[in-house]
Amino acid sequence: MRSLSTLHALPLLFLLAACNGDTPKSDAPASAEEHHEDDGKILLNADQIAAAGIQIARPTVGGAGTIELPATIDGDPQATQVVSAAIGGRVVALMRNLGQSTGRGDTIAIIESREAASLNAEVQAAGARLALAQSNLAREQRLFAQRVSAEQDLITARTSATEARIALQLAQQQRSAAGGGGGALNRIAIRAPLSGQVISRSVVLGQTVAADAELFRIANLGSLSLALNFQPADAGRIRAGAPVQVQAAGRTGAARISFVSPALDPATRLIPAIATIDNRAGQWRVGEPVTASVSLSGPGTDKAIRVPSTAVQSHEGKTVIFVRTPTGFIATPVTLGDSAGDQVVVRSGLTGSEQIATINSFTLKAELGKGEASHED
Structure with a gap:
């Protein structure tokens, strides 16, 4: 197994003396290059973590889950x-x-x-x-x-x-x-x-x-509509009255879901929905593309575990997050849910109490790859 090449970890050798004169044995890695184990662990101390620029934080737990998707401003049909x-x-x-x-x-x-x-x-x-x-x-x-x-x-x-x-x-x-x-x-x-x-x-x-x-x-442009389309799996968690955060170039606004279609659009196989946004200030234009963050309802949304998207990496075909351990990190497989801005919901794999690598987690992924390559050699 291999360590971060920039960390220059020094080997530690513990000599065990026995009265019968046996040869001393080492409990540490045999060299500064061996800092990995086969189960996705990376052995790093606090100084090495700081030197690599890896930042650590806990996931955010609680608050309503959200889903972010593109939308278009339309005139209010009413x-x-x-x-x-x-x-x-x-x-x-x-x-x-x-x-x-x-x-x-x-x-x-x-x-x-x-x-x-x-x-x-x-x-x-x-x-x-x-x-x-x-x-x-x-x-x-x-x-x-x-x-x-x-x-x-x-x-x-x-x-x-x-x-x-x-x-x-x-x-x-x-x-x-x-x-x-x-x-x-x-x-x-x-x-x-x-x-x-x-x-x-x-x-x-x-x-x-x-x-x-x-x-x-x-058209009375004091109130406009927001045309949304949800995946069938998400539509069950969208309710009339749910708040929607609307973002466009240099502007933000608040809207509310006013209609969720009970049927799929036959052309797109998506669920159409409409949100209403106040436009008395005249800051929105009909036909304008925007980004909408819709608050979800349903079981578990008030206990959602969210992590920065920079904490998520892929390894051996799995989505993983690097969880801090007493001796370094371990690549933990997770299942992701909806994303909202720079946050993503973790549906399984974390409890929310862990410390995880949030910034520069890609260096840990690279080190896992190096370790596996040297193992094969």
């Missing part, structure tokens, strides 16, 4: 709406451009068309018929009070007024569904359905559009 043309026609006015704010009910475009003229004309005609019916009803009421007109005539006049009122309401609703008044008989105004910002505009001035064609997308 606060995003497509604005379309209810009727076909020519766009004669655009009141909002990309990025501009609008209030609910504000006119954002005007469409000119024959259908708009028909809708507006029907409203006016229905209004005129209602006025006439109401006038007839008032006359019949006077005549009936004077016992000049029959009751049947009064009933007929009242029915006509009611029908005219219903016709006017229907005409107004049809025009309102198309967008409302546009300032002229042949024009319809397109109004914003919610307060927010214009995030998409699909038309230009003078363009002829068909009915139901998309004109704008408006």
